[in-house]
Amino acid sequence: MNDMMNRTPSGFDLSRRRLMLGAGAGALAGLSPRAAHAVLKLDVTQGNIQPMTIALPDFVGVGLQDPETARAITQIITGNLKRCGLFAPIDQQAYLEKITSIDGQPRFPDWQTINAQALVTGRISRQPDGRLKAEFRLWDVFAREQLTGQQYFTTTENWRRIGHIISDAIYERITGEKGYFDSRVVFVDESGPKDRRVKKLAIMDQDGAAVKYLTRGEELVLTPRFSPTTQDITYMSYGQGEPRVFLMNIETGQRETVGNFPRMTFSPRFSNDGQRVILSMSLQEGGSTNIFVMDLRSKATTRLTDTAAAIDTAPCYAPDGTRICFESDRGGQQQIYVMAATGGPAQRISFGQGKYSTPVWSPRGDYIAFTRETQGQFSIGIMKPDGSGERILTSGFHNEGPTFSPNGRVLMFFREPAGSPGAQLFSVDITGRNEQRIPTPSFASDPAWSPLLS
Amino acid sequence: MTSVMRIIRGVKLAAALSVVLALGACASNPADQAGGPGGPGMAGAATPGSQQDFVVNVGDRVFFESDSTQLTPQSVATLDKQSQWLSNYPQYSFTIEGHADERGTREYNIALGARRSQTVRDYLASRGIQPQRMRTISYGKERPVAVCNDISCWSQNRRAVTVLNASS
Known part of the structure; x- marks a missing residue:
């Protein structure tokens, strides 16, 4: 000490x-x-x-x-x-x-x-x-x-x-628990009218202060995610040509594409050791989307799902790296599934009414947070990795994309009320209490919480 | 090279937009805005074989039901006309843009838009359009054309748009 x-x-x-x-x-x-x-x-x-x-x-x-x-x-x-x-x-x-x-x-x-x-x-x-x-x-x-x-x-x-x-x-x-204040959040800053939206990657302290922009808005950028081990983020960008998944070092601004995938790649996330990026790629056959993983050192790519005509996306590793949760419409509509990190059979864990999407595994391993769409409402909720103990934390016209604080006690997500010109960031405890708006300079979406810095 | 492409694309978009605006000012049915035959006076204005001709007289887009990639009979009719026109004017290559409405989550909507653009591509290919002329891209819910908070807008945003590249 x-x-x-x-x-x-x-x-x-x-x-x-x-x-x-x-x-x-x-x-x-x-x-x-x-x-x-x-x-x-x-x-x-x-x-x-x-x-x-x-x-x-x-x-x-x-x-x-x-x-x-x-x-x-x-x-x-x-x-x-x-x-x-x-x-x-x-x-x-x-x-x-x-x-x-x-x-x-x-x-x-x-x-x-x-x-x-x-x-x-x-x-x-x-x-x-x-x-x-x-x-x-x-x-x-x-x-x-x-x-x-x-x-x-x-x-x-x-x-x-x-x-x-x-x-x-x-x-x-x-x-008696680890804190989460010495951490940062990467998110998408949104400006301009909705049909000509400008989106920039930005990073800030978890309290919304010290905002720094990482891109200038020339390219459409989506879904940034932090590396658990390095000062890198992975995100999706519509640059020239095919939209793809990129890596960016947030200290140097240096960026590179992830892998050499033949078609559009999106929805990236790091593995817990920071050595791999898991993502989805849209395929020609049946217009399906399946999940792939790339080893960042060897550049070796492995296909993890092979579901004809289905959309498998939004993959996320369990903190021990042995399993993956993701969403799939293979059963008819979006639901959350869990499978081994090496692929193979997947087990459906969400069974409530409506559609379940954007699953994220808590750094503590005890919960999976998700977006749930039912009866025209979008909610943020949590459930245990076996699908039991589901709890809805907030509901409304549009809530989407939860991300866990480093200690797994708080979720950040984005919300857009009906008729609003844009989304803003909010946090809520996993108990469902203590909802707070996180101040941002403009509209904001797609938050992703970093690990603790120290 | 790329900046030139961007400018061309910008001009093209502006042209397409002004047409849609002119037609859509009092249209309530999205199909009308898709440039069904004959906005009064407009049809004659477009040079046959031009990009404007395609947008105005053929219809550059098809619409989908919520969370669906099925082609409706109306969409099939539009795509039949597209394939006819595209066969007549083989100098064009084009991009099929798939879009989703905002009532869905981001990643899923990207995949859904991709599936929609693929559905259109497959259909045009089945009508004899050469695959190498076609490129697909999905924008998910990122590029709405109609902005409001009810179904009248969402149904216009659930679309696949055939965008002609500058003729070569």
Whole structure:
């Protein structure tokens, strides 16, 4: 844990170590974090959670070029914790104690008075070498003890990630689950009228901030998906000639086509080890669409389904890589099937009314999320990989294309209400609660969540 | 080369659009907009064998029922006329664009559009059109021609359009 080095996507090193109160601060009776664990905890598996009240006074800034940085990082953490639905940040106006140092204990009675169950204090300071040092402590106010403390060193360009990483540390300490805040979302930015739509690939932090465009809108681009292991995405593009599946490195912008398929390829997704891309190709015979996989190193291509006259598409690997879920209309209309990653017989798992499509396997392996179309409504739902336990999370005129957060607790999808000029991104917990709109600069669709960056 | 192609394609699209607009201004039946015989006064305006002639006097598109790739009798009639015209003017190669309405999910609609364009291609081939003149592409639900939120638009968007390439 100590001095753990994490390679960030930008190529910066982000070092992390446990932050303990120093000998000089003294006052803390040596309570271990383990002892405190039972005191302040949220069970995220329960649908109806009373959010934990938490106070987040502005982090102390020391020698910063931009004094607003410390406050901005505090706001990122506050926003993340609030949006996840498990925390209720208390308005700063109510705070009694002004935090000017994080080296000693806070005045617990002041925080108890305003009913803060948890308190986060932090400090952002500029190092002689120009890097930022970020420290924070999470306090159990009523037990009067520190639950966790960490410090990180990073370059100033990484300042937003500091906020996300601290958010994850707080989430993990309180819920006992991995967080999902230090992650990004690639999506399709949409502008212009519907019959002359311009679509661009874009990437942003999971909170909707720091949007960066990856294409300029000259080509129609669809369905971007993240590599689980590298800074690459795969997507479909209508460039010159046949529409195809491409790879793009999001750091360098370099792109290449996936394989040398004779006909249109689409609906790509990486395997969990990042070594293969699974996709569908439309075939001449019977106008069918079948599923293929290409090994990115050897370029060897394998055909996985051979269904005459059927549409097999939207394939997605299970996190252990042994199975694939996909949609097929081989039985008459779109349903979800599961088969071995090597192909062979497929088992239908969706049996409710209507059509099921766009299956995605949770990174935890416990659920498959999907789009379901019934009676003119489009819903987002989840079911277990054997098809049991189906639960609809949201329904309406048009909801489509769920993608799981890295910890499998949240889905992002796109929604377009009837009569609306375009779609927007939303998130919802897999409990069906806590629906949130994700702000984007324009209309947006086809979101795909990255793995955790650190 | 490619930019020239793009310009030609743009001009061609604009021409086709203006024709459709002129015809479709008060048309309620999508078949009328497909350029069935005789928009009043328009038929005479198109030079025989021109792209406009094909759009206006033959009809460049066929429509499908929801989530279907079956050719309707009306579509068969249009495709019979297309194959006749295309036999008369063998200098044209062309692209069959398959489209879906917006009431479906993205990947499936791409596959559905592909299946529709393939259905049209197979039919034209069965009427004697040489396969090497034909190319297919699917746009799924990405290129609607009619934008509204009811069936009057969706039924116009479920289509396969025969787009002539510049004559060679």
